[in-house]
Amino acid sequence: MSELTLRSPGPTLVDGDLPAPTPRGRRLAFGHRMALIWEVVTGGLVELWSHKLRSSLTLTLLTLGVFALVVMTSVLDGVVDKIATGFSGLSFDGTVKLIQKEPETTEEAKRFAMSPGLRYEDLGRLTAPHEQIRAFLPRAQKGSTVRLASGNERTWTMGVTPDYFPWMNRAIGMGRGLTPDDAKRRSPVAVVGASLASKLFGGADPVGRTITVDGQNFQIVGVLAPLQVMSEDTYLDGNGVLIPLEAYMDRMDAAHRLSGIYVKMRSKRDLDEVSAVMISRAKQAHHGIEDIEIEDLAAEILKAWKNFEDQMRGWAVVLYSLAGTVLLVGGVGVLSVMLISFSDRRFEIGLRKSLGATDQEILVQFLLEAVVLAALGALVGTVAGAMLCEALSSKFPYGLVVNPMGLLTAWAIALLLSLVFGLYPALRAARLSPMEAMR
Secondary structure, eight states: OOOOOOOOOOOOOSTTOOOOOOHHHHHHHHHHHHHHHHHHHHHHHHHHHHTHHHHHHHHHHHHHHHHHHHHHHHHHHHHHHHHHHHHHHTOOTTEEEEEEOOOOSHHHHHHHTTSOOSBGGGHHHHTOOOTTEEEEEEEEEEEEEEEETTEEEEEEEEEEOTTHHHHTTOOEEEEOOOOHHHHHHTOOEEEEOHHHHHHHHTTSOOTTOEEEETTEEEEEEEEEOOOOOOSHHHHHHHTSEEEEHHHHHHHTOTTOBOSEEEEEESOGGGHHHHHHHHHHHHHHHTTTOOOEEEEEHHHHHHHHHHHHHHHHHHHHHHHHHHHHHHHHHHHHHHHHHHHHHHHHTHHHHHHHHHTTOOHHHHHHHHHHHHHHHHHHHHHHHHHHHHHHHHHHGGGSTTOOOOOHHHHHHHHHHHHHHHHHHHHHHHHHHHHOOHHHHHO
């Protein structure tokens, strides 16, 4: 460190009067403070450079701690955005599903055997217009085998109506979706999921190609846009073949079974009324046997979202604890560096005190050096974290930006730890007497 600037002598007393401060004196005092701060900062950097290995080890721990906090808070935000986008893409808000009820007792099994179950022939009665219902979306599905010249692929075939695509947020990536004309003509056309299209055709455009599903030929007219898998149905749609429901019943399932009927309500408040109406219609279609139940998809999604939030809170606690531990170890490294610095500079401290430096100035000097050390580590960690977030940005629906709260928290913790762990060596240096230091 360079020598501390000597204080200018105070004004001479005349006739016992106290000296009045002058504007020039105040400017010198302010300049003195700024010179001291600049000297401490530059001196701290010189001290770090003169002990490169020791300083880099300490900076590495601080850098890793800040880097971890910046990246983890940003990634957690990105994950929440991605999952929220996936939940909204399910289009389950205000939706219930009519499904076949599983018998719970032997008596129920015998009674349910007398009913044909949920079938295509029920649609005329079940999908009659109702003022509280906006749309009915029947669906049938089965495991299938797709045959190509290159080999066979196990997949799923779904029979759906043309309305299924807009109501269930199934965007078309290439070609077109199913049309009312396809349904009316029972056309052997298909829309394939993006994942299945990638498996079957690689990067080639499958639109217009013909595939064989369980021995039946279908012409591909469209490919779904990539789906975020958030439910069984989204997984099946992304990895399966969707054909007109009428063609499915003619070609794929002689029993005409339905896996379910999605019912889109006008308001979630109509749940009880709509459920009662659908159960009543199903009982009439099945000879008075109540073998159909209502699944409230909106409630299921809300429950799944709450579970997801609980899991994210748990992960946040674990990850923040790890990052905090790394920062704490970095703070111990700051303590070690400052203690070594104190031992190496005892003579310098004594010389500065003999030239007029006060205990407070020595204390501030050491604390500022600790802060400079932490700020360098935090700066490197911030830059590295921002670069990683930029690299991962394309993996998230709204990109991945640095979380400002995570960044401020990381810097605050790093600087606070540097002050806490730098306080002990700073106090030792401030309390050191000049004679003892220069002995």
